[in-house]
Amino acid sequence: MQVIYSEKHALHDPVRAFANGMELQHVESPARAERILEAAETAGHDIVSARSYGPGVLESVHAAELVAYLRGAYEPWVEAGMSPDGVIPSTFPRRPPREASRAVKGRAGRFCFDTETPIGARTFEAAFASAACALTGADLLAGGARAAYALCRPPGHHAGPDYFGGYCYVNNAALAAEWLRTGGGEPVRVAVLDLDYHHGNGTQEIFYESGDVLYVSVHADPRAAYPYYWGFADERGAGAGEGRNLNLLLPENTAEDDYRSVLGDALKAVGEFRPEYLVVSLGTDTAGEDRLGSFGLSVESFRRLGRRVAGAGLPILVVQEGGYNLETIGPCVTEFLAGLEGQ
Numbered sequence: 001m002q003v004i005y006s007e008k009h010a011l012h013d014p015v016r017a018f019a020n021g022m023e024l025q026h027v028e029s030p031a032r033a034e035r036i037l038e039a040a041e042t043a044g045h046d047i048v049s050a051r052s053y054g055p056g057v058l059e060s061v062h063a064a065e066l067v068a069y070l071r072g073a074y075e076p077w078v079e080a081g082m083s084p085d086g087v088i089p090s091t092f093p094r095r096p097p098r099e100a101s102r103a104v105k106g107r108a109g110r111f112c113f114d115t116e117t118p119i120g121a122r123t124f125e126a127a128f129a130s131a132a133c134a135l136t137g138a139d140l141l142a143g144g145a146r147a148a149y150a151l152c153r154p155p156g157h158h159a160g161p162d163y164f165g166g167y168c169y170v171n172n173a174a175l176a177a178e179w180l181r182t183g184g185g186e187p188v189r190v191a192v193l194d195l196d197y198h199h200g201n202g203t204q205e206i207f208y209e210s211g212d213v214l215y216v217s218v219h220a221d222p223r224a225a226y227p228y229y230w231g232f233a234d235e236r237g238a239g240a241g242e243g244r245n246l247n248l249l250l251p252e253n254t255a256e257d258d259y260r261s262v263l264g265d266a267l268k269a270v271g272e273f274r275p276e277y278l279v280v281s282l283g284t285d286t287a288g289e290d291r292l293g294s295f296g297l298s299v300e301s302f303r304r305l306g307r308r309v310a311g312a313g314l315p316i317l318v319v320q321e322g323g324y325n326l327e328t329i330g331p332c333v334t335e336f337l338a339g340l341e342g343q
């Protein structure tokens, strides 16, 4: 399978996050992508470079103000005497601000929703390259490929229409889905199946009122798990998107059997939607060894998941989201891809 990669991911190497009332070493590290790349090479996949896209492409799913902020946030932050390790806000608006703040620290909270998603000197370049990996995958599918894997880093599914957070800056899966939806002239239906441990609040909100894009997510119950304020079962879409958003919640500590049964429900919804393409947001933070998740999937489970997803019989673009165990992230991904290829 074609594995789309950009070495520019390494330009983003967040130093710290603030969580749990503590300063923590950041877990979304360049090593994640390096481990996946090594495993993909060992498994014999075809590593291809991301193509180039104009910066305007980000505005197909994001507000221009968000993109401009991400591009320009770092320099004024450092010039104002804040940490050169990256922009991390500490004050957040509880309602839309009536005007842009004149204060660097006021602007820092405008688009970001947490204290774990720092903007470093070259974060924007890395995020844009990550998006380019997903878009290249979309192009491969549009050109007739049956499957492709975008090795995206940083991840994307927590980034919404005009906000970012959860280690995500721009929404790679949403950009690919939108590219596939509109790429061939007449808009076509696209389904996004999100298998990260966490609900993909950003993807949900980007397509919430879209009749063309079905968003289905299998994730940990937000009553107990991040992102806490999104991902409930009664979030079903609105307007033309009514009924086209499906959140399937699992309790903490879910093991493979229950996970697969709910994946079956998710794939049934995808099938009934009759899309032309399927974009899979794949997080391996569902693995038992992952420090951010509580589920009990094994490395071998991912092959069985891949086989099930292949059963949808659609062209499939897999986009990398989370997954933080450096020992298992590579094998989990390559097992999933082997299952997708029917092995």
Ligand code: Q9C
Residues within 6 Å of the ligand: 019, 020, 116, 155, 156, 157, 158, 166, 167, 168, 196, 198, 226, 283, 285, 292, 321, 322, 323
């Ligand atoms: N102390 C993705 O998997 N909170 N993002 C973790 C750790 C943030 C996860 C708390 C989790 C974000 C793409």
Ligand code: ZN
Residues within 6 Å of the ligand: 196, 197, 198, 283, 285, 321, 322, 323
């Ligand atoms: Zn996650």
